[in-house]
Amino acid sequence: xxxxxxxxxxxxxxxxxxxxxxxxxxxxxxxxxxxxxxxxxxxxxxxxxxxxxxxxxxxxxxxxxxxxxxxxxxxxxxxxxxxxxxxxx
Numbered sequence: 867x868x869x870x871x872x873x874x875x876x877x878x879x880x881x882x883x884x885x886x887x888x889x890x891x892x893x894x895x896x897x898x899x900x901x902x903x904x905x906x907x908x909x910x911x912x913x914x915x916x917x918x919x920x921x922x923x924x925x926x927x928x929x930x931x932x933x934x935x936x937x938x939x940x941x942x943x944x945x946x947x948x949x950x951x952x953x954x955x
Contacts, residue, residue, distance in 0.1 A: 899912065
């Protein structure tokens with residue numbers, strides 16, 4: 867059985883992956899690499915794909931953070947308005 871069957875050889879499809887699928891694949895790659903049972907050439911290929919998946923996940927998270935707003939509350943506890951979420955780097 868080809869161990870590469872679960873990991874496509876190119877990263878051209880990564881941009882269309884939803885966050886959940888991308889992180890799931892990234893976790894699978896990390897587990898395979900940690901086991902150390904992958905031949906060197908395949909290790910390099912899946913590591914590169916893992917890097918691309920990581921960057922994709924980071925970009926999706928950044929976009930999500932930019933869309934999140936902080937709800938301001940009035941003294942009586944009722945919603946008063948929103949403002950951008952302060953994200954510390």
